[in-house]
Amino acid sequence: MRTAWESIVAPTGLARRYREQGWWRDATFSEDLRESAAEAPDETAFLTWRQREKRLIALSFREFDVRADAVAGALQRLGVGRGDVVAYQLPAWWETAVLMIACQRVGAIVAPLHTLSGSFETERVLAATGAVACVVADEYDGVGQARQLLEQAPRLPSLRHRIVIGDAAATNAVSLDDVFYGRHSTVERPSDLVPFGSDEVCALLMTSGTTGESQLVAHSLNTLYAVPRQAPAPGQLRALTSGMSFVSAFRMTLHATWRGVPTLFSDSRSPETWLDLIEEAKVTELRTSPRMLRTLVEEQRRRARDVSSLESVCSFGGVIPPVTLSDVRERLCPVVRNVWGMTECGNVLTTAAEDPPEQASRSLGRMGQDGGEVRLEPAGRAHHRGDVFRLHVRGPAVCLATVGRDSGQVRWSPDTDDGWLDTGDLVTPDGTGGLRFVGRVAERIGDAWQVPVTDVENALLTHSGVEDAVLLPWPHTDGRETPCAAVISATPLELRDLRDHLDRLGFRELCLPTRIEHVTEFPRTELGKVRRKILLDRLRERAAVTAG
Template identity: 30%
Template sequence: MTVAATVRDAPHASFREAGYWLDKTVDQLLTEAAAQAPDKVAIVADRADREQARRFTYRELEKLAERAASALLRLGVGRGDVVTVQLPNWWEFVVTAFACSKIGAVMNPVMPILRERELLYILNFCQAKVFVVPKTYRGFDYAAMAQGMRAELPHLKHVIVADGEGETSFERMLLSSEADKLPAGLSPDDMAVLMFTSGTTGEPKGVMHTSNSLVACCKALSGRFGLDTSDVLLVASPVGHMTGYAAIVLLSVYLRGTMILQDVWEAKRGVGLMAREGVTYTAASTPFLSDICDAVKAGAPQPTSLRSFLCGGAPIPSVLIEQAAAELGLTVCSLWGMTEVLSGTLTEPVRAAEKSAGTDGRPLEGMEVRIVDAEGRPSPTGEPGRLLVRGAQMFKGYYKRSELTTFDHEGWFDSGDLAYMDKDGYIRISGRVKDILIRGGENVPIVEIENLLYKHPAVAAVAVVGFPDSRLGERGCAFIVPRSGTTIDLATVQVYLGEARMAKQFWPERVEVVDELPRTASGKIQKFKLREIAAAFADVK
């Protein structure tokens, strides 16, 4: 496949003509919402350490964003400058995001779990001028960490502390003065958000998205789910990840709906919030869905308004989909996406019961997918190949990484995923290109093995990788986190897979029981680290 570009060409007239790009900036969404529904509640900000949730109308949110935008200008932040924000799901994150857009600054959300090593790399790479952190969150002192890094961050001018005190507090630095007249902010094709990839390959990259790609995501999701101004969206997924930021926060403002921010995921509290606030939609990974079902079964109030659950990041066990439908009346829709792609494919609600467990959806409006073999030829239906994607939600390119080729001459992006397509055009992710395990010349179906093991009552989490073998090329090792109070070993795994009628040549030859799996900031398993560990098992049977 001939690669022809490192940055996506812009503008794309075809996206505009088809209505996928609306040429609206992120801050325009808020300004329009404040003009048309000023007194509607925009945010309900729930915090685990507070009894009462704080509420903001669209008029109040717009005013706060204007104040913060003016303050950032006075701090020397201008068009194209990066503002790094390491906040949990707090209202201050939302205000900062819209403030950045109003002055043409670049919002750079990072996950709260990151520490000095990752943050020093990101902040220096971006040359961030401002770093916004919480004073403390979940027992960790972020303000102290940020101040301790100052000597190694020559470009950083200001640390702003949400819940802080004194001159560096969020309230004092960004909200204490009235707004000035603001200059022109972003254009729809400017970089609006810079978000670093999860780093499953070991090399995080800065992904550039524009307002057009972000708003295209909101438009596509709202269309497929049939969402409107009456919807109430729970933001329990971290806002430092595209699921929380684009697929819920921005979507809520796009709809002129109401977002419910939950800063610490605790299922009983989350379900209580859903019931109290009338939540209709949320987006999260499979564990959130499982937690919700378990909480209701344990006596938490029934979230009767909740009708749509966008679920991505891993295959959804069919038993969980059935449980959600039977016990909650909830439609679970599978999605495939990534930081670079936003929402690529999604199962629509009317076919969710049929398709969500076995597929990752079909392309959303304005998106295209193609599955090709090693020579770049289309793979037949049901045959796995490399998943290529292009469309209105695609990223602009990798920040300061012009050496990384990304798009071919037709605009296709190689996702790095392996997938196959069914006769109806729905795809199923079958693994990562770099995760292929070839044992004795046979491609081992890693995802299928992991899905089976996940259903074992003793398995809380599992990842299968290969390790070198002189005779077979590779053998399989299953890293397993056992559930509390249970045990599991190789013999148990092999008996279980045998009972499931899986071909013996696919069984892992080694099981490593671990306390946890290495994960990225967004929760993805870092298999490259597991392969490094497993390499020590070479030729060990």
């Protein structure tokens, strides 16, 4: 049975406390946009690069507001209203941001789908959310999304509207291109709208599902608002390389309704394109993933661009390997910060610009300034790292609930454990007041002693023959759970090569892999995170076939 989204609300006491502390409010992002459009109509809200058209599009606050009104009116005429779920699978286009605000104005809950999600995942999310409408591009990145949605529709009884940006006629879908692109001579502000309150569910975000079943994460306008805002700064431009469906980009898109530092998005993941944009647009702050940083460094090494405008690089989505950090500081920007966060709680920990240069590769950082708290619960010991703790967080940016995608049941809410959310991450103190990442609980390897998964993976990357490596749990013949190294390499490596390399670096015997598996690529999320469960299942199937 599917969860009734209107039943998920912030506890009264929690809402009161965060309002008194100034983290939550009664206003909305839609109202922020109205105010910005009135105060600075021609000022740029954000920029998007359109790869197919080879052009950079700047959307002003006036255009943002007017087009959001037009799309809200179109949704209203389709019968979409308060409490309905509108899903979308769209690139980092300005149309995506407009749709997000339009849905807020009609009171519809948005459910963004990652652009790299295949039909199996998207259909399950559409079913789990009970989406009444889904908005897709006719085609993107070689995938015919409109035709895929047409094929899924008969199995989705709640889906009333297939909305296509581009060629909608080819699949007999609804086209809203005229309202998106302002082809009507006049746009009237829609009336009789029933937007939701700032403490109600406004978005259902997907977790990456790297170690298990994906979850739906229910956020309100306030849990998405509760981060410090940057004051306007002339000449500053932030760039974010992920799609708008990820929580950092999703928040940033909503905060683009306010006159702060503008953000640049792109529908291309190409490192060549991104380096060109950094050079041409004079980006001052880059926010990206460790995986993307590696490809940017490789491309910058191949053909250097002028990236001297960069004042800082902020890495999220995983720990930065030391070898990558060194290359980034040399070829992109000397100031590199690491940020830890989750879809469920936003960014919680961060290193600081004034920290030692190597800090971003050895620490998740310290508590930020978003009113959050952390709690550490003992979870055993890791080799050469001492005590390991399970990380819990709570604060104004933590979601209203997590819901099993397939079960449809609430797994966590703020009523659980006095608002403490178990992140599933294992950490250890870094010795400077911050926390060092050890691994995910679902990735843990070992019994009484736990293998420091991240440390071993980073160490494997320093082997000259290893292009990429992931450590996975594997049953040993004696019944123990031991490390298996899945590696990508130009030439086959022997297990002894890896073990000797780690031994020379000072790792104990129980940290050394007992098995090696060669692969040509890792299954990844759009942020570049390895989908470990899928990888492990594939390797186990391969091993079973070989054994049989």
